[in-house]
Amino acid sequence: MTPQQTSPFPKGVEIIPVGGTGEVGRNMTAVRVDDEVFLFDMGLHMPNYIKYTEEDISDLSKLSTEALRKAGAIPDDNVIKHLRKNVKAIFLGHGHLDHIGAVPFVAQHYNAPIIGSPYTIQVLKTILKDEKIQLKNRLETLSPNSTRKITKNVTVEFVHITHSIPQSVLVALHTKYGIILYATDFKFDNNPILGKPPHYEGLKKLGDKGILVSMIDCLYVTKPGKMPSEAVAREMLRDAMLGVDNSKHALVVTTFSSHIARLKSITEFGRQTKRKILFMGRSLAKYSQAAEDIDLIHFTKHGVDIMKYGNQVKRKFREITKRGKEKFLLVVTGHQGEPKSMLAKMINRKFDFRFDSDDHVIFSSSVIPVEPNMSYRKAIEQQLQREGVRFYTDIHCSGHAAREDIREFLKLTRPRHAIPTHAEPNKVDSFVQLWNEMGLPPKNAHVLKPGQKLKLV
Ligand SMILES: [Zn+2]
Incomplete structure (x- = not known):
């Protein structure tokens, strides 16, 4: 029998949010393309983590994976246990702890490289060194606005975006079923002080090629207008x-x-x-x-x-x-x-x-x-x-997109399906409202809970 025939998985694309949908934190999503699986982010749930450790918000101490899982401080990746052996790569979009902080506890379950922008990987290395943690996963850098072939069938592209930490990227997975875009976290900042404005042209090109589904940062979807620069x-x-x-x-x-x-x-x-x-x-x-x-x-x-x-x-x-x-x-x-x-x-x-x-x-x-x-x-x-x-107080502008930024994002990228993420339920509803307001097919905005599977093609 050929490997395809022995594969226990149906062909097509399946999205499984492990954490970070309907909640803010412990971001992690699994994407299955036929029998290959790709993971996006492995983050901490900061409030639960702080409640549990009373630590300085950006510090990471040595704690047991099981205890953190029970405290809701890290993603519960038991929901993708059946996919463990099929994971080909772990992508990190940026270096915030709610996106990379669970790597020391969760990455060891997968025999796959961790790929992030140079700054993201450097932050991860610093954390690992400080905490004296050794990972068996290979750490690889990929510069913003670059692509890398991950398997015979799948290529990843990092699209430069603005956020509140350097070298943030939106991660695009090019597959034969279309592009799967992981768009969290981001803002559209045309005067970012450090680094360049977003790569709008790159996003438009993804849209032209055809985005099957996009996960979208909805933290400030209820804030009218555009997030100040x-x-x-x-x-x-x-x-x-x-x-x-x-x-x-x-x-x-x-x-x-x-x-x-x-x-x-x-x-x-x-x-x-x-x-x-x-x-x-x-x-x-x-x-x-x-x-x-x-x-x-x-x-x-x-x-x-x-x-x-x-x-x-x-x-x-x-x-x-x-x-x-x-x-x-x-x-x-x-x-x-x-x-x-x-x-x-x-x-x-x-x-x-x-x-x-x-x-x-x-x-x-x-x-x-x-x-x-x-x-x-x-x-x-x-x-x-x-x-x-x-x-x-509040001498600050957020690093997340507001409602009109999200509308711009949807116009630019034109995803067929959308999964609101990085937001509590009321904001998720507000995103669905925006989606419908734009005349997009209501059944294509998917409200998912962690662990809930979405089969697309
Ligand atoms: Zn962030």
Whole structure:
């Protein structure tokens, strides 16, 4: 018998979201094309992960896979157990932990290479090294706007897109049944500060060739209009850092550790204040070091000191207090109020550092509106208020597409079928509404739960 005849799988394309549909986090999708299987992302569910570990939002500690699975912190890949031996490759769209953070726990189930853009792979390597985890999977890089033949029948293409971390890509799988597009996460940012605008032409070409199905980032589908550019966030930051008199006081900025474009703006304005710039916190060190390692940007060459370890940080705070905190710009972890973050420790006087009235703290982030984030952040803000600290919140623009961006995306790519993802049920419904509003066939918008299979051809 030929291998085809012995294959236990029917011919065609089947999509199985393992996690990340009808919820925000633990992104992972399996795509079966005949008897070959491809995996997209392996992410953490951040709120469940933080609830479980109380860790700094971007830190990863050694935990058992089973315990994390039970806590809902990683995708439950038992739903694709029957496909394990057929997995040919694992693709990572970008380096956020809700897309790659479960790799150390889940990738070992598959005898397949992990393929991501150079920055994504560098971030993954840094995490693995820090946690002293060795993966048997081969790590391969593929540059944005490149293709690679994965098997005789399937080629992958990485399409450059803008998001809130460098070298994000939309992953297109070219198959004889049409293109399968994995479009999460993204925004359409025409002034991205770091890197180029989205590769619209590449997306249009995919549409011309024929997209069978697209998974689509729907986190902000209910937000009308277009998501403001990173250039807007930069101007808000400029105003908060340079538009008020903070010259005699502490200036502390906290943001997403992986938001390298934002860190670029922070350090550029920081240099204008003539303060010594310090990055403090493990996750900040991790992501900025990964960016330096692949020559994406150089913070240290431009006078930034990156501090990773506790004793290093402790010593530095003694120096700051001695020399005068007005001489420093402290870029720290803790924008969500995470109890073990640098900002929380500073407030709780774990270091030789005191906040005084009229010190400045800038939150270059928005609070992720889930528990425990909201209570953590509220507690931090109340403490700052008690100390008389002047603080600035929401100095931020999201890295996700808003409703009109998603409409643009659909017009450009014209997928035959769509699977809304990266969103809670009310937003999924809102996407279906948009799909119908555009006159697209209602039966082709598929609302799936994790583990629910969709057979397409
Ligand atoms: Zn992301």
